[in-house]
Amino acid sequence: MAAKSTNPHFMNGVPELLILRLLKDREMYGYELVQAIRAATRDEITLGEGVVYPVLHALEKDGALKSRRKAVAGRTRVYYTVTAAGLKRLGALIGTWAKLNDAIASTLNGDAHAPLAV
Amino acid sequence: MAAKSTNPHFMNGVPELLILRLLKDREMYGYELVQAIRAATRDEITLGEGVVYPVLHALEKDGALKSRRKAVAGRTRVYYTVTAAGLKRLGALIGTWAKLNDAIASTLNGDAHAPLAV
DNA sequence: GCATAATACCTTGAACAAAAAGGTATGCAA
């Protein structure tokens, strides 16, 4: 059973979705994103650095993000911004999430034939 | 890109949620559940037998389900019903799902401080 | 009569995402 350490492992692909969505509004760096996600989800979702950094690297490699180094107070930060490809990817992820969500919602509601949002 | 074989791997813990929810309405057997899930989600979510059976076994082992064998047309089916413990578990899963969903929705909407449904 | 598909159960293997944990380095406060 184990005490809830972060999340009881209940979603997939969500990290990427959240990260892209937050970066759409403004450029951020990894460490900042970790806290931004906690704040945006009211501590409901906590993504550790071990999740965020690999996702950022993968997204950049895929051309969905661009990064630039910036020195702030003697410290180096790596800021990420969303590319056009990244926006497209975000749109696709949102669509997938919406459909998944509708599918589950209608099952939970017991809707026999409620039309899934298209 | 690879043709969508079943699902592009986008959820977690959902199988258990869907199975418990469907069994809440009426007793069903594994093979039937596979198709019921496809029907209920309009093909949006397809869980193979390799997913459904292990979940059923695990839930039964945990006391969330009870099974009984029934011979139908010379064939043996294993019907599952939800126990009281199973209903409790279902309630918890629904709650978790709702919170996760609200958290993601408010992030996607960019709500700075919309109160999460409680 | 025979092959094939559909029903119905099940398990094993591999893939993969995410969690946990560790590792480095700087700046600041006590």
Place this chain on the structure above:
DNA sequence: TTGCATACCTTTTTGTTCAAGGTATTATGC
């Protein structure tokens, strides 16, 4: 100078899920 917060990163482990296979019975097509 010890410790904590910032800031980056990687490696290892875990656990779900997927794909694929394996058995057996009944119905269907030819």
